[in-house]
Amino acid sequence: MGVHQYLNKALWSAIMIAMLTAASGCSSPQADPNKQTIPTDSDQWQEQLKPTFEQLSKSDQQLLSRYMLRMKLSEAYESGAMPRTTIEQALIQQREYERLHPNNPTGKKSPIVTSQAAATAQTYPVALLPVKTSDSDSLNQVKMQFMLSNHGNVAIQSFKGTLTMQDAKLAQGKNFNIPLTQFEPLVEPEQSGKIIIESSIEDINVMRAIRNTKDMTIEISKGTLVLADGQEIVFDQSMVK
Template structure:
């Protein structure tokens, strides 16, 4: 009689062999689960590699090289050995701030919900609701800072200060939560823009966003000053 083998299972695929999409917009969707299978040190190393790619001329030209996670980690270790003080390859503080600002805006987008105000369009005490989305890989614990509202009808943007807001529960990846503030607005054009929220662009002009793993994401958009 033949023996019966029990307790066998298929070997798990090596996450380091997965290819990194050349389209950075697919990184989170394609690598999310694989990313969690890596060790903490490899996750940090891969994050710095991806940031370096996004800050590179290849990314600006739409030509991020095709590679596997394993190859990317090897490349990043060698890059950091040669450039210990510049692991992400930023060219200058100004360029880096502008590039990081665009990356952060894509990772933590903000939207304004329509609000109902009085008919007077004068001094109004309004309650504004902003929606913060988490397109990153780590839950968002809290945020404090300033939001800049921009609209084609406005001569200049309007800033709204947000006191520290703790999200309970934290905003999980691919989820959203609201930030509610009360403010007085005298500008009629600002009021009209708020009533037509679909035409309004909201960005985080400055502030600190804290993730559940203790990371602090700093925002500083010098172009809005």
């Protein structure tokens, strides 16, 4: 065999070995999603956790979603002292919480269901996330953030209507008009979607109520939920108890 033939054969063998090594031997193992740390800033959850979230099983996705909603409705969220934990620890905590509170997996106070209309409202509860306003009790333009939960069997596609806030400090309920909100992604069963509006708060008592959400309730007083299968859930004033 000539020198050139020998060199060509050796070069070709080296290339083949390099290609096989790149294809099979050099890929790094995928990180365990359960070891991912949940950001203490909940506004970063969707952006930073989405790739990891998609690696979880469907049941763990729903469990983690309920944990996140429970954390957002907790005093820790309001005080800014969100706990640092891993997804694995969050799932363990949520399983134990749901074992102790099987009828209230997100920790939200719920009114007694006394009618079919109330049962429908209970299937799609709304919570107000804590609002940060200015220090002065004057006219304020604030960003209101609501969490719409889906305890039904079909994903929610959109909502348009009016939310009514009730509180012991208020002589009458405060209404918030919600323009057509398309949820991207859809609000799957046992998950929650965020509704964000800008609102002018003119009543000092309203401002005080939204700073302390413990005794305050939010309900859909009228409007329409459109589900992923085309079904429409219609609410009206008769559903407000």
